[in-house]
Amino acid sequence: MKSKSFKGGVHPSCKKETTESLSLVRAFPLTKTVWIPVTQGGAPNTPLVKPGDSVALGQKIAASDAYMSVPVHASVSGTVKKIETRVVTGNVEVPCVVIEADESGTTDFMQPLDPFTCTREDALNRVREAGIVGMGGASFPAHVKLNPPKGSVIEYFLANGAECEPYLTIDARIMEERASAVMDGIAIAMHITGARKGVVVIEDNKRNLVPVLERAIADQRSNPVGAGAYEISVQVCKTRYPQGSEKMLTKAVLGREIPSGGLPTAIGCVIQNVGTLVAISEAFRLGKPLVERPLTISGGACTRSGNYIVPVGTLVGDLIPDTVTLADGVAKIVSGGPLMGFAMKTAAFPVQKGTSGVLFLTKKETVLDEESACIGCGRCVAACQCRLSPVLMDRALQADNLDESIRCGLMDCIECGSCSWVCPSRIQLVQRFRVGKQRVCEEAKKAEERKKLKIVCKGDN
Amino acid sequence: MAPSDKNEIYLSSSPHSLTPVTTRMIMLTVIGTLLPVAAWGVYLFGIPALVNLVAAVVSCVVFEALFRKLTRQDVRIGDFSAVITGLLLAMVITPVTPVWMTVLGSFFAIVVGKEFFGGLGANVFNPALVGRAFMFVSFAQPMTTWISPRTAGGQDALASASYADAITSATPLTYIKPVDGVVQSAAEIADKSGFFSSSEVYLSYFFGHRGGCIGESAIFLLVAAFLLLLITRVIDWRAPVAMVVTAVAVTFLAGIDPLLTLLSGGLVFGAVFMVTDYATSPVTPLGRIIFGAGCGLITGLIRVFGGFPEGVMFAILIMNALVPFLDRLIPRKYGKLPREKGGQA
Numbered sequence: 075m076k077s078k079s080f081k082g083g084v085h086p087s088c089k090k091e092t093t094e095s096l097s098l099v100r101a102f103p104l105t106k107t108v109w110i111p112v113t114q115g116g117a118p119n120t121p122l123v124k125p126g127d128s129v130a131l132g133q134k135i136a137a138s139d140a141y142m143s144v145p146v147h148a149s150v151s152g153t154v155k156k157i158e159t160r161v162v163t164g165n166v167e168v169p170c171v172v173i174e175a176d177e178s179g180t181t182d183f184m185q186p187l188d189p190f191t192c193t194r195e196d197a198l199n200r201v202r203e204a205g206i207v208g209m210g211g212a213s214f215p216a217h218v219k220l221n222p223p224k225g226s227v228i229e230y231f232l233a234n235g236a237e238c239e240p241y242l243t244i245d246a247r248i249m250e251e252r253a254s255a256v257m258d259g260i261a262i263a264m265h266i267t268g269a270r271k272g273v274v275v276i277e278d279n280k281r282n283l284v285p286v287l288e289r290a291i292a293d294q295r296s297n298p299v300g301a302g303a304y305e306i307s308v309q310v311c312k313t314r315y316p317q318g319s320e321k322m323l324t325k326a327v328l329g330r331e332i333p334s335g336g337l338p339t340a341i342g343c344v345i346q347n348v349g350t351l352v353a354i355s356e357a358f359r360l361g362k363p364l365v366e367r368p369l370t371i372s373g374g375a376c377t378r379s380g381n382y383i384v385p386v387g388t389l390v391g392d393l394i395p396d397t398v399t400l401a402d403g404v405a406k407i408v409s410g411g412p413l414m415g416f417a418m419k420t421a422a423f424p425v426q427k428g429t430s431g432v433l434f435l436t437k438k439e440t441v442l443d444e445e446s447a448c449i450g451c452g453r454c455v456a457a458c459q460c461r462l463s464p465v466l467m468d469r470a471l472q473a474d475n476l477d478e479s480i481r482c483g484l485m486d487c488i489e490c491g492s493c494s495w496v497c498p499s500r501i502q503l504v505q506r507f508r509v510g511k512q513r514v515c516e517e518a519k520k521a522e523e524r525k526k527l528k529i530v531c532k533g534d535n
Numbered sequence: 536m537a538p539s540d541k542n543e544i545y546l547s548s549s550p551h552s553l554t555p556v557t558t559r560m561i562m563l564t565v566i567g568t569l570l571p572v573a574a575w576g577v578y579l580f581g582i583p584a585l586v587n588l589v590a591a592v593v594s595c596v597v598f599e600a601l602f603r604k605l606t607r608q609d610v611r612i613g614d615f616s617a618v619i620t621g622l623l624l625a626m627v628i629t630p631v632t633p634v635w636m637t638v639l640g641s642f643f644a645i646v647v648g649k650e651f652f653g654g655l656g657a658n659v660f661n662p663a664l665v666g667r668a669f670m671f672v673s674f675a676q677p678m679t680t681w682i683s684p685r686t687a688g689g690q691d692a693l694a695s696a697s698y699a700d701a702i703t704s705a706t707p708l709t710y711i712k713p714v715d716g717v718v719q720s721a722a723e724i725a726d727k728s729g730f731f732s733s734s735e736v737y738l739s740y741f742f743g744h745r746g747g748c749i750g751e752s753a754i755f756l757l758v759a760a761f762l763l764l765l766i767t768r769v770i771d772w773r774a775p776v777a778m779v780v781t782a783v784a785v786t787f788l789a790g791i792d793p794l795l796t797l798l799s800g801g802l803v804f805g806a807v808f809m810v811t812d813y814a815t816s817p818v819t820p821l822g823r824i825i826f827g828a829g830c831g832l833i834t835g836l837i838r839v840f841g842g843f844p845e846g847v848m849f850a851i852l853i854m855n856a857l858v859p860f861l862d863r864l865i866p867r868k869y870g871k872l873p874r875e876k877g878g879q880a
Contacts, residue, residue, distance in 0.1 A: 086552055165546075240552065321869060334870035404542045412552040419544055433551075441553040442545055446614070449558055449656040452771065452818035460869035465818050466862060483868050491550035498558045499656075505548035 077278045078326045079312035082459030084492045086240050086315060086413070088279055093372045093379050094243040098251055101382040101397040102175075108149055108387030109160050109170040109424040112136040114205075115213030117143035121171055127154045130182035132363050134205075135171050144205045144215045148182075149365040149385035150175035162423050163409040163416050170387070170424060184361035189262040190300040197266050197358075204357035205364045205427070210234060210245075210318065210347035211410055213428035216354065219346065220266045222339035229342035230328060231269035233260050233351055235276045235283075236311060236318035239411025242431040244370040245348050246280050247381045252352050253290035259351025261294065261301035262358060267344045272306035274348070275327055277313040284308055315413060316490040320345050322459060334486050349430070364427055371397075373433035375404040384425055390432050391421035405437040412440070413491040443500045454493035454503060460486055464493035464503045471510045476517060484510050562615035564769050568760035569622045569808070575756050576749035579684035580630035584749045588625040590634045594641035595621030602650045616655050620644055623663035623808060626750025627801060627848070628670065631682050636674055640666040660855045661815045664848050671848070681706050681746040706746040707799035708844035711791055718790035733792075740798035751804040754797070761807045774816055775806040777827030778834070785835025802834060805847040815855045822861035829854045 113119045117140035123129060129148040137145035152175040159167040184204070189197050202217035222228055233256060237245040249256055260272045274287055287308045294302050311317050311326050320338050323345060324330045330341040338345055346354075349368065356362045365386055371393070372379040378399040390409075394400060408415040409423065409432055421432070454464035462483025470479035484507060493503045577585045599617040603610045624644050628637065644666025652658040671678050711724065721733035730736045739745065743752035751757075764770040779802065786796040797803065810816055810830050817826050830850045837846025 084554070086554075325869070331870045333872075334868065336870070402542065404544065406545050406547075406551055408551050410549075413550040415549055415551060417546045417549075417551060419546060435551060440545070440551045442547075443553075443557070446558060446611075447654065447656045449561075449616075450813040450816075450818060451561070452813070452823075455818050455820070455866075456771075461866040462868055463819060463862075463865045466865065482865055486868055486870065489549075494553070495550050496554050496556075498554070498556050498561055500553065500557070502548055504550070508548070 075284065075308075075310050077310050077312045079314055080317070080322050080325045080459055082457055082461070082492070083314045083316060083322070084457050084495045085313070086495065088313065089240045089372075090243050090246070090279070092376075093241075093370050093381055094246060096243075096247075096380045098247050098368055098381050098383055099397075101384050101388075101393055103384070103388045103392035104394075104396050105389070105392050106150075106152075106175045107155070107389075107392070108173050108175070108385050109158075109389060110135065110146060110149060110173065110387035111160075111162055111424060111426055112146060112157075112169045112171060113143075114146055114386070114427045115144060115207030116140070116215040116218075119143060119146060121157055121169070123148075123154045123171060125154050125156050128152065128176075129154060129173060130180040132184075132365055133182040134363075135173075142215060142218060144202055144207055144217070145363075146171075146386075147205055147363040147365050148173055149387050151178050151180045152176045160424065161419070163418070163426060163429060165416065165418065173387070184357075184363070186361045187358050188300070189358045190265055194266060197262070200357055201266075201354060204353070204362070206350060206353050206357060207364070207427050208347055209349035209353065209367060209427060209430065211414065211428050211430050213426070216346065216350055219344060220263060222267060222344065223337070226339040227342055228267040228269045228339065228344055229271065230344075231260060231264045231267060231272045232323055232327060232343060232345045233272065233274040233348050234318055234320075234323060234345055235274055235280070235348040236323065237280070238277060238313070238315045238318040239413055239415075239431075240315075241372045241433055242370045242411050243372075244368050244381055244430055246276075246283065247370075248349050248352060248368060249274070249276070249280075249283050250286055253286050254293060255352040255355045256287075256348050257290045257294045257306060258301050258359070259346075259348075259353075259355040260306055261304040262354055263344065263346060263351065264304045264306075269344060270305070272304055273327060274306065274308045275323055276308065276310055277317055278310050279313040281310060284310065315492065315495075316459070316488070319488055319490055321488060325459075367425065367427060367429065369425060369429055370431040371433075372431065373408070374436040374439045375401050375434040377401045386425060386427055388425045389422050390425060391423075394421065400434055403436050404434045405442070406433075406435040406440045408433040408435060413495065414489070441500065445501050446499045448499055448501055451498060453496040453498065457492040457496045458483075459490075459492065460488060462486055464507075467510070468501070468503055468506055471506060471513075476510070476514055479510055480514065485514065487511070558614055561769055562619060564764070564767055565619055565808075566615060566622065568763050569619070569626070569750075572750045572753055572756045572760060572804075573622060573626060575743060575753040576626065576630070579743055579752065580682065580749060581685060583682075584630040586634055587628065587630060587632055587637050587749065588622065590637045591625035591641050592618055592621035594638045595624070595645050598642050598645040599650065602646050603654070606650075608654070611655065614655060617645060620649065620662045620666075622750075624666045626804065626808075627663065627667050627748050629678060629681055629747075630749050631677075631680055632670070633677060636670055636677065640670040643669040656814045658814050659858070660852055661809055661812050664809060664852055667848055668852060683746050684744055684752075706844070707740060707795065708838070711795055711799055712838070712844050721792040721795055724792075724795065737794055737798060740795075745799075747799075748801060748804075751801040754803055757803045757807050761803075764807070764811070770807075770811040771820075771823060773820060773823040774810040774827035774830070777824045778806045778810050778831040779803065781828045781831025782834045782838075783831075785832055786838055789835070789839040791839070796835075796838070800838070800845045801847040805830070805834075805851055809847070809851050810854075815858060817858050817861040817864075819862055819865050821864040821866070822858075825864070826854055826858065826861050829857065
């Protein structure tokens with residue numbers, strides 16, 4: 075199979091060797107306590123439980139009426155100890171429901187539901203009720219993605235197994251061990267969205283998965299009722315960062331570009347991460363809400379690393395030293411991949427639905443150089459696969475010229491970090507663009523307020 | 536918490552892994568490709584070339600360090616960019632330049648050409664060429680006094696027999712320059728400069744056996760340097776290729792032998808080491824092509840019509856001034872339709 079690709083991007087060394095052959099292992103926090111953030115993707119939730127309540131595994135503990143919200147469920151059975159704020163991925167403090175697990179093992183799952191006979195509304199509602207969000211990292215509510223705006227015709231459903239971030243191997247393990255669940259999830263998503271073609275997209279460093287995936291497809295097709303009725307294929311792409319971003323997936327696989335500011339649905343595409351698809355499959359077949367998630371824990375400072383399935387809300391620090399062991403010399407703790415992840419101050423942060431990995435990096439692995447002067451080499455321009463001009467965006471920002479920065483691509487930046495990765499002067503371009511985007515939003519808000527004010531003044535006259 | 540207690544944990548924005556290629560490595564690569572060219576210059580022109588090379592490099596580094604110290608800025612000679620400026624400056628002057636002029640030129644290059652603009656990456660004009668232009672207009676006569684290389688063939692060989700008398704020998708450009716609008720063919724030039732055939736002229740020039748600046752004549756080393764810099768991805772092919780192609784095309788239209796255009800003067804040196812200077816060339820792909828083509832066009836026009844035999848220096852300095860405008864030629868952004876204007880969101 076020929077590998078498809080896109081122009082630009084970068085090629086950091088993969089560093090997947092340490093964990094790529096390690097099977098998924100279930101792990102439980104040492105303290106038997108989970109800290110479940112009340113909101114994990116979508117609009118803010120309010121807690122449905124109070125301290126002292128006993129909860130069952132899978133019981134809804136926080137929800138909201140907003141369409142853009144998804145509920146959160148208890149990931150262990152036990153007693154709610156307190157509701158307290160805690161620093162989570164992204165270094166923000168959010169309220170968490172703290173549950174201490176007991177031995178009762180009571181569960182509160184939904185009834186299984188046949189996705190191919192129920193109505194579309196019921197199916198979308200099931201995905202939402204199961205609390206499913208994008209598990210690749212963005213935590214976008216899955217039911218919203220599966221419900222494209224009226225009028226858009228969906229042709230392709232892409233299952234994102236590219237996993238272009240170095241170190242992370244969790245999507246690869248999911249595809250290897252849960253291939254049939256992935257295919258079932260794809261069929262369900264195709265059924266809901268009306269897509270005619272399903273494609274599993276992987277990078278060519280995971281070529282060994284092609285036969286596994288193709289066998290799973292053949293098995294599913296052997297019974298042409300329900301899930302077997304859907305046409306699914308595998309597409310290999312070149313190993314190149316950021317292949318896993320939606321914009322690059324559609325570009326490489328279909329040769330189509332998502333319009334600026336638009337959604338993949340505008341070009342007839344819906345995309346979900348492979349982990350999300352397993353969760354969707356389980357939500358229908360087992361009635362199981364999203365209460366646990368697989369993740370890779372790796373990095374040069376890990377003496378024992380691996381791919382684990384843990385209850386949502388598990389503090390990463392609580393997995394040390396029973397599940398993961400560390401050597402001296404941890405310089406950075408990263409939630410997510412090394413290119414787009416967040417640096418954390420301590421390991422005592424909860425695993426959320428969108429946490430695909432946690433890395434413990436040594437000083438040598440993570441560069442701590444100071445920024446130096448821009449030499450104008452233009453490497454960032456060549457690296458930007460969205461064909462933006464990072465150095466010019468930055469210069470315009472420094473000159474306080476937001477319009478020029480936007481013309482050079484500020485608002486089209488996907489913050490993938492390719493430009494920062496190649497910068498020989500170590501300039502933190504992505505960080506500067508994040509700040510720049512915030513400034514653009516603030517300016518827009520101010521302009522709006524001024525407009526309102528003007529109208530009010532006119533009204534007074 | 537075990538890990539955070541034992542270690543110093545750093546916080547920073549993503550990405551957390553970066554390319555191993557740093558500014559210093561890039562600069563060292565450029566120096567690595569410049570040194571063989573410099574060595575060849577010393578081989579061709581002897582001790583005066585060596586003295587000028589050392590003088591330029593040392594004074595560039597010293598002037599930069601002094602200036603930054605006096606203006607209370609951090610001294611960053613560790614990035615080796617001043618070394619490159621020194622090497623480049625020495626390579627585009629005649630080997631018999633008096634050393635004090637070279638030192639003065641270095642001062643002008645570093646202080647006026649680079650640091651007055653804000654130092655590394657902030658300068659508008661190529662510092663080495665600013666220094667050369669300063670020397671060129673201030674000391675016109677010594678700066679255009681050439682010597683034949685010790686290895687010269689043809690008529691020059693006779694001249695260089697008595698080394699000291701070799702001064703004021705002509706460079707190929709003097710032969711090529713149309714005289715009263717009459718262009719000379721390669722064969723005529725071969726005849727005039729004492730070669731037996733035009734192919735002998737080509738070969739001799741290709742290896743730098745001709746009068747000229749210290750570093751510009753060793754075409755074979757310059758081509759090797761170009762390839763090496765391309766492979767190591769230090770430079771982009773667009774500007775140099777556009778410059779050479781345009782210059783050759785323009786002079787060819789004027790009837791000048793294209794091979795001689797390539798092999799004479801500072802065209803190849805300028806294309807490989809001057810138009811690829813990061814700070815003073817555009818960053819966008821289209822901008823680079825137009826920048827290179829503009830350099831080639833002006834070079835060709837000066838060579839054919841101008842009052843000077845060589846036009847590379849002025850061509851690049853003129854185009855340097857246009858870089859901010861060329862940088863406005865950004866590529867079509869992802870997800871924008873071609874007919875849509877780039878700026879509209």
